[in-house]
Amino acid sequence: MKYSVVLFGWLLGLSFISGQEKLNNLKAPSSPASSILGLQPSIVLTPKSYQALETALFSNFIDDNKVVVPSDLAIEFTPYWVDKKGMTIKDYLLPETFESLKRGSSFSLASTQSFALGDETNTNALAFGYRTSIFLKSDDYETYITETITKLRLSASIIAFINSQASSMINRLEYEEFIKEIESVIFNAIHSKLVDVDVSQLVSNLMTHVREIPIRLYLNNPDKFGDEFNSIVFYFFKDQSAYEGLKDHIKNRYGFILDFAYAGVLNFPTNEFDFSYVPKQSLWFAPSYAFQKKNGSTLKLIGVFRYEWYHVDYYKYYFPGNDVYEHNFDYGLAINSEIKRFSFNFEFVGRSSNSEEFAGMDENGNELYRKINNSDIQYLGSFNYNLYDQVVLSYTIGNRFEPLLNSRNTLVSTLTLNFGFGAPDKETLGLQK
Amino acid sequence: MSKKNVSKVKTYRYKDLSFPVSDNDDVYVEVKFKSNADIAATAINVPGPNDKEIEDSGIEVIGKGKDLRSEMTSIVTVVMFPSPVDDNIAMDYFINGKLIVSHDNPKTESENPIVVLLVKFPKL
Numbered sequence: 001m002k003y004s005v006v007l008f009g010w011l012l013g014l015s016f017i018s019g020q021e022k023l024n025n026l027k028a029p030s031s032p033a034s035s036i037l038g039l040q041p042s043i044v045l046t047p048k049s050y051q052a053l054e055t056a057l058f059s060n061f062i063d064d065n066k067v068v069v070p071s072d073l074a075i076e077f078t079p080y081w082v083d084k085k086g087m088t089i090k091d092y093l094l095p096e097t098f099e100s101l102k103r104g105s106s107f108s109l110a111s112t113q114s115f116a117l118g119d120e121t122n123t124n125a126l127a128f129g130y131r132t133s134i135f136l137k138s139d140d141y142e143t144y145i146t147e148t149i150t151k152l153r154l155s156a157s158i159i160a161f162i163n164s165q166a167s168s169m170i171n172r173l174e175y176e177e178f179i180k181e182i183e184s185v186i187f188n189a190i191h192s193k194l195v196d197v198d199v200s201q202l203v204s205n206l207m208t209h210v211r212e213i214p215i216r217l218y219l220n221n222p223d224k225f226g227d228e229f230n231s232i233v234f235y236f237f238k239d240q241s242a243y244e245g246l247k248d249h250i251k252n253r254y255g256f257i258l259d260f261a262y263a264g265v266l267n268f269p270t271n272e273f274d275f276s277y278v279p280k281q282s283l284w285f286a287p288s289y290a291f292q293k294k295n296g297s298t299l300k301l302i303g304v305f306r307y308e309w310y311h312v313d314y315y316k317y318y319f320p321g322n323d324v325y326e327h328n329f330d331y332g333l334a335i336n337s338e339i340k341r342f343s344f345n346f347e348f349v350g351r352s353s354n355s356e357e358f359a360g361m362d363e364n365g366n367e368l369y370r371k372i373n374n375s376d377i378q379y380l381g382s383f384n385y386n387l388y389d390q391v392v393l394s395y396t397i398g399n400r401f402e403p404l405l406n407s408r409n410t411l412v413s414t415l416t417l418n419f420g421f422g423a424p425d426k427e428t429l430g431l432q433k
Numbered sequence: 434m435s436k437k438n439v440s441k442v443k444t445y446r447y448k449d450l451s452f453p454v455s456d457n458d459d460v461y462v463e464v465k466f467k468s469n470a471d472i473a474a475t476a477i478n479v480p481g482p483n484d485k486e487i488e489d490s491g492i493e494v495i496g497k498g499k500d501l502r503s504e505m506t507s508i509v510t511v512v513m514f515p516s517p518v519d520d521n522i523a524m525d526y527f528i529n530g531k532l533i534v535s536h537d538n539p540k541t542e543s544e545n546p547i548v549v550l551l552v553k554f555p556k557l
Contacts (some may be wrong), residue, residue, distance in 0.1 A: 031442045081518070085467045086490050092518065149472060157486060158473035163475035164484070164509035167549050169503065211538035227444045230547045234511065243514065250517045374494035382509075 004318050017293035019090055026304040026330050026349065030379050032073045032129030032263035035281055042111065053077050057233035067126035067273065071113040071118075072253050078106045093250070094137055104133035108263075115267055118319035129263035131284075136256040144292075148328060158237050163230050170222035170229070178217055206236050252293060259286040269318060279314045280390040283307045297339045304349075306330040312355060323363040325353035325374065341386040350377040352403070376401045380412060392418045434494075443543035447550045449489075454498035454556040460529060460554065461494040467523040472514035480504040484490045486532060501554040508550040510536075515544040522546055 010073030029035035031044065053075075060070040081102045095103060108129040115125035124162035160186055161418050165185045169178055187286040192198050209232045217225040261284040288302040308328040313323040352375040359370040387393055393416075398411045454460055464475045464487050476488040477495055480503045486495040495506065512522055522544075523537040535549050 070471055084518075086465060087469040087518070088489055089470045089472050089514065152472045153474065155489060156472060156511045157476070157488075158515070160474040160476035160486070160509050160511040161484075163511065163547060163549070164478040164507045167507040167509055168478050168505055168550065171551070221448060223444075224448075226549075230444045230549075231442045232549065234545060238513070246514060247517075256483045 011134050018119075026284070026286075026306045026332055028131055028259035028261035028286045029263075029300075030131075030133050031076055031108045031110070032261045032282070032284070033108035034125040034129075036129065036280065037112055037115070037125060038267055039072060039074060039111050039112055041072045043072075044074045044076060046078075049082055067230045069113060069126060071269070073109075073111045076106055077108075080105060081194055089149055090145070094142055095135065096295065097134060097136060101132050101133045104131070104135075106131050111362040115265075117269065118269050118322065119199045123267060123269050125265055127263055127265045129168045129261065131261035134258045134260070135253065138255055140292075141255050145246075148242045148246050148249075151239045152246065155239045155242075157238045158189050158193050161193075162233050166225060166229055166233075170217060170226045171219070173217075174219065175217040177212065179207075182210070186362070206233070209236065214285045237399050241250070245424045252290065252298065254290040254292045256287070256289050259288070260284065267314075277311055277314045279318075280310045280311045297337065298338045300335070302332075302334040302336070303334045304330070304334075324355075325372070326355040342382045343386075344382065345384075346379075346381045348377070349380045351375065366411055390420050392420070394418060438504060440532070441548060442545045443538070444466035444547045444549060445536060445538065445549070447536075450533055450552040451549055452528045452531075452552055452554055454501070454529070454554050455557045456497065458498045458529075458557075460495050460498060460501060461467050461527075461529075462487075462491055463527040464490055464508075464510060464526045466490045467518040468521060469518040469527065471512050471516045471522060473510055473512045473524075475508060475510040478507045478509070480506070498554055502556070503508065506554065508547040508551045508552065510546075512544075512546050512548075515523065515540050524548070526550060528552070 025177045034041055034044075045056045060073050061067055091383065108127075108131070110127045110129075112121045112125050116122055117137055142151055162185060163184075166178075167184055169181055169185075183203060186199065186200060187203050190197065190202050210229060213225060213228045213232065215225045215228055248302075262282070264281040265279055266276055267279050283306065285305045286303065288300060291299040306329070308330075310324045310326055310328070312324060312326045315322060328351065330351045332347060334345060335345035336345040337343065352373070353374045354371060356369040357372055359368045362368055377402045378399060380396055380400070382394055382396040384392050384394045394414075396416075398412045399410050401427050403409070446494055450523055452460075452510050460487070462477055465488055466473065471489065473489050475491075476494065477487070478483040479485070480496050481496075481500060483496055483500075487493055495501065496532060499527055508526065510524065520541075521537055523535075526534040527534070533552070534548075534550055536546075538546050
């Protein structure tokens with residue numbers, strides 16, 4: 001598998017760019033384990049069976065009969081889909097809430113040999129993660145899906161009926177006889193399965209296409225003619241609008257979705273397995289609501305909440321001089337919309353951190369602690385215009401978090417031109433299921 | 434009618450299939466999808482008027498052995514909407530519980546396969 005991300009940009013106001021799109025960084029990541037380690041692995045293994053999972057673990061974590069921590073490894077495993085066969089489209093698109101939670105459950109594992117401590121020492125680290133999505137279906141969603149599936153089933157039924165009759169006939173009839181008999185088969189199929197249509201007109205239109213087949217029907221070699229006939233019947237009865245509608249819907253589901261993820265890091269500061277810390281854990285919680293696409297326009301509301309917990313003693317010892325808070329909360333709201341080539345995104349993100357610090361002893365010998373707090377907010381609006389496919393002109397304005405230097409300098413106003421060529425996402429990792 | 438996407442439809446034929454059966458034995462045809470969430474229909478054209486249809490996966494009695502001898506039986510599956518989950522479209526065909534065809538095609542080859550089985554039922 002290969003993933004690449006290439007992004008070129010002409011940036012005005014370059015110093016502001018690091019503060020942008022904070023909300024995207026807070027969303028539940030596709031691979032929580034890789035995310036908490038800050039890895040962008042070149043290979044993500046996605047075993048589809050327990051045997052493949054076992055092989056992936058054994059071949060990467062065992063070397064010369066010793067347990068090792070592999071460098072830059074990421075594994076994503078979704079147990080629900082192991083050996084899953086023959087699920088119906090309705091079960092797939094209209095799961096019950098608990099079913100949806102099980103289906104979206106994905107376990108991730110990531111490892112690195114380059115987890116740098118404060119003194120630049122590279123150490124081994126493993127990360128474990130879990131994520132899932134819960135989809136809550138609404139009544140109108142269910143109605144839309146049911147109606148669309150019914151339309152596609154009807155098309156499939158007509159096509160299968162006509163083609164099954166034709167498959168027998170091409171093996172025993174000459175061309176003229178075939179044309180005569182198939183016309184009556186088509187008439188009966190339309191008459192019995194479709195209502196409120198001009199049957200004669202439909203039959204006449206289809207037969208015009210059938211008569212235009214450039215290949216001759218030979219009794220000793222009827223298959224080429226049969227293939228062409230099957231295709232013509234398929235496209236004649238295919239409900240293109242229902243087909244494209246369902247495809248688009250699967251890519252951009254509308255309704256309420258709740259993403260949840262957790263990840264934790266296990267660091268071996270001395271590179272020995274008998275001495276480890278859990279320096280950092282994260283929890284993501286992201287509800288979103290996508291409105292039904294209308295005339296190609298989309299509207300989505302997103303909320304995010306991330307809690308990060310740091311092992312303060314670990315950071316004091318291994319990252320001296322860094323200010324690390326024990327509890328860190330990030331939260332945000334966003335609204336984004338796409339109208340043809342134009343899209344906009346407004347987001348508000350806040351963060352709040354706190355820690356307890358040892359402050360001494362009282363006269364009775366009790367330990368005293370003081371609470372340290374820090375908070376900040378950021379709000380941004382961005383406007384994008386797709387000049388061409390993969391070429392986007394963007395303007396962003398707002399107020400960013402206070403930077404370490406020039407803390408009064410929080411205004412964001414940037415104009416960028418971006419070229420993009422794909423990146424690993426939920427779909428490519430097989431998490432879209 | 435769009436001819437632009439005609440390459441996506443491909444007919445796969447399994448011809449000269451034979452399933453010996455006694456005169457009074459019932460014949461069952463079963464289609465079992467292995468890929469997930471396809472939308473498909475299978476039509477079974479038997480000699481005489483008792484044609485059958487299966488939605489996605491399912492099983493149908495198509496008649497007694499003696500009623501199926503005069504002509505070939507054609508079993509045609511049309512995959513209208515391909516699996517959004519799997520890379521391949523796959524299904525098994527059984528007659529009286531015995532696997533007779535296992536079809537599997539990658540979606541890159543055809544998203545809308547039309548699978549044709551031509552079966553004779555000679556006397557056992």
